[in-house]
Amino acid sequence: MLFDFFPSATLTRYLAKTFVVRILAVLVMLVLVLMMLDLLSNSADILEHPGNGQEQILYYVSLRIPQLVQQFLPYSVLLATIITLATLNQNSEVVAMKAAGLSAHQILAPLLLTAFVISLFTFAFNERVVTRATGALTAWENAEYGPIPKDPDVRANVYMNDGNDILLASTISGSGANTVMRGISYYEADDTGMIVRQLRGSEAVWANPGWLLKDARIFDVGTASQEVATEPVLIAPDLRLEQIALRKVDPDSENLFELRRSIEALGESGRMTGELRGKWWHKISGPLSALLMPLLGAVAGFGLARSGHLFARAVIGMALGFAYFVVDNAALALGSFGGYTPLLAAWAPFVLFLLIGETVLIRTEE
Structure with missing residues (x-):
């Protein structure tokens, strides 16, 4: 009975395939454009170090692309949702599906399932690829794009207080x-x-x-x-070894388990860990942002295309999606200052916009 929520298998595959193709197209476009802009800003610094050349530029690209994919995959899901649903609406395919007895939630079900799979992929990609790339790129930047010390414990440009x-x-x-x-x-x-x-x-x-x-x-x-x-x-x-060992924890270069161990060590030494605990929770809630995008962008897929409001609906869907990212970043910032608890800072935006998306969809289409 659970699968009765989805349309037919053929229609589910069609919608999911269309959605995935558009996600990949938008993601590739965004990553290529942003990577070129990033190289314009940083290639001079890379080539400034003696001996660096094309090989080092390609190495930088290989470390930077995973970060860009992590950062802009949710945006790609949002834009792909709007493009997919607006195209289906304009071609009267949404009208045909509704005439066949499908509800708005059933039309969105293949997109939501696809977005959930993307969320799982994003979590695994962040934990296995992005954290390592971030750690390597940070170490290279600290070495001013020169040879990185072979000792994995080497840290550069350390600043500490002793009273x-x-x-x-x-x-x-x-x-x-x-x-x-x-x-x-x-x-x-x-x-x-x-x-x-x-x-x-x-x-x-x-x-x-x-x-x-x-x-x-x-x-x-x-x-x-x-x-x-x-x-x-x-x-x-008065500068102890424990202070040296726990000088800095970079949550972007540590996976979920490493970050938990770092937080526990910092807590045992009496250091404040609220910001890091918020980042730990966000490693789980962040990838799930892709699951929200079909819901927030769904407003672009319904309503009559010939009414002339299709563009306005697309803008509303885009505004809802981008508003989520603004609120999400603001909540993390407030959590780092102690305004929110770590759990609330990481999960409140997700729950809030899940309710907003459901409310808009039910009030307008159901």
């Missing part, structure tokens, strides 16, 4: 007591936050507590004098 003092490191490698920071700039500040001394060195190692800075060059702000230390200097006495 009022500030520590900058070009790279951090290793883990635990074997952690090594290189290219160190350490700024000592007084209780008012004014910098009183600057220390620069080639390398700092864990001294338990604090860090021993080698080849230290010390500049005293008060006397405007500089000296070179003959022995390693102890810096950042």
Whole structure:
């Protein structure tokens, strides 16, 4: 009885095939155009590094395309919904299906099923492909499009606070007591936050507590004098190994399970995790946005095409779809500031626009 909700098998295949073809066409068009614009902005930076050429440009493209697919696949589903339903309406196919006794929900059922399959694909694609591409691209960008350090634990351009003092490191490698920071700039500040001394060195190692800075060059702000230390200097006495290990979590480059472990580790160390928990929930709710698009764009497929309102209906459907993305981003931003709980920030827009789409469809067509 569940399959009675769908039209005939032939009509279901026809609608699903038409929908998929249009999704792919719109997605390819968007990705190609946006990739070309992206290359115009970043190709000069890539080629600026000595030795980089066409191979590095293609490597950048291979890492950037998965991000563009993730970002614009829901938009493609929305635009494909409007194009598909508007074309069916204009060719009187919607009228024929309604005359055969199909309701608006039954006409949309193949599109909703297709969108659900796309949502599942998007989730798997994000977890297996996009996170890895994002992590690799971030590491390459941190290396200024040069050779990426072979050590997977290497992090670049690290900024940390030790009370009022500030520590900058070009790279951090290793883990635990074997952690090594290189290219160190350490700024000592007084209780008012004014910098009183600057220390620069080639390398700092864990001294338990604090860090021993080698080849230290010390500049005293008060006397405007500089000296070179003959022995390693102890810096950042309150900067613990746990703070180094948990300095930053990038939710875009970690899959669902890795991000959960990172959140638990941050929570155990007393760090705030509200924003990351919102991103964790959004890894589930985000791909389901494709499921909403046929419902929000459905207004374009009904009504009389000859009434001259087809274009207006298409615009309304597009506006509803884009409004969802605006509200979704706004909810995540509010969640990161603590205005919403993480669960509410990730799921409220989905539930809200699901109800809006159903209301519009029922009030206008059912």
